[in-house]
Amino acid sequence: MTAPGSAPLPRDAFVDWLKREGASRYHDHHRYHVLMHEGKLTKLQLQQWVLNRYYYQTRIPIKDAIILSKSDDPAFRRMWIHRILDHDGEKEGEGGLALWLRLAEGVGLDVEEVASCRSVLPGVRFACDNYVQFVQERSLLEAVASSLTEAFAPDIMSKRILAWEKHYPWVSPEMLGYFRARVTRARADSEEAIEWIAARATTYERQEACVAALIRKTEILWHLLDCVYTAYVEPGWGPGGGRA
Numbered sequence: 001m002t003a004p005g006s007a008p009l010p011r012d013a014f015v016d017w018l019k020r021e022g023a024s025r026y027h028d029h030h031r032y033h034v035l036m037h038e039g040k041l042t043k044l045q046l047q048q049w050v051l052n053r054y055y056y057q058t059r060i061p062i063k064d065a066i067i068l069s070k071s072d073d074p075a076f077r078r079m080w081i082h083r084i085l086d087h088d089g090e091k092e093g094e095g096g097l098a099l100w101l102r103l104a105e106g107v108g109l110d111v112e113e114v115a116s117c118r119s120v121l122p123g124v125r126f127a128c129d130n131y132v133q134f135v136q137e138r139s140l141l142e143a144v145a146s147s148l149t150e151a152f153a154p155d156i157m158s159k160r161i162l163a164w165e166k167h168y169p170w171v172s173p174e175m176l177g178y179f180r181a182r183v184t185r186a187r188a189d190s191e192e193a194i195e196w197i198a199a200r201a202t203t204y205e206r207q208e209a210c211v212a213a214l215i216r217k218t219e220i221l222w223h224l225l226d227c228v229y230t231a232y233v234e235p236g237w238g239p240g241g242g243r244a
Contacts, residue, residue: 039167048063106175
């Protein structure tokens with residue numbers, strides 16, 4: 001890339017840089033997701049991914065509320081606020097969090113236990129809380145850029161739906177509502193965010209900071225999967241839920 005201090009990249013080159021870095025580092029390449037999509041996870045391993053990933057889902061509306069608080073522009077806040085409602089819903093039992101709990105029920109987990117987050121791995125909790133802290137400490141531009149992992153979500157969601165229907169038929173298709181909803185919603189949200197970022201990353205340094213924020217987010221998502229993989233897939237994990 002161009003050396004720092006030089007002129008900013010043209011819009012299309014900057015967007016391509018973001019997409020290239022995000023795509024190459026996105027967690028669909030992680031071995032846990034590879035095993036999932038190949039149908040090689042046990043029921044326990046699939047359940048634990050659902051349980052631990054729920055904690056990340058609960059952090060999303062919190063980080064979006066922080067992003068809202070960083071802006072004094074009503075137009076931006078109107079654009080962004082629906083993301084909180086998408087996850088929390090407009091009333092009890094609606095929204096992405098409720099759909100994820102339905103998924104938890106579909107894989108045979110106790111919904112109350114999942115919702116309590118008591119059983120979340122410490123490393124997963126650390127990674128997700130670190131994301132919230134990152135958004136809180138960085139600029140609005142960087143915080144929005146970190147959300148651009150959703151640009152790569154539609155493809156992995158579509159792939160996941162097909163994989164689950166093929167390899168995990170014991171999970172009712174009706175329980176995959178979260179994945180289905182995110183295919184279209186994530187694409188629209190990411191395009192909206194990219195346009196906003198591209199219009200405001202007016203120096204090379206700002207563009208570089210946006211790319212760094214996106215990379216940091218991919219690392220956080222990757223760490224989450226590393227934790228679940230180490231706990232539930234590494235050799236030596238017994239079928240009864242403890243070390244063999």
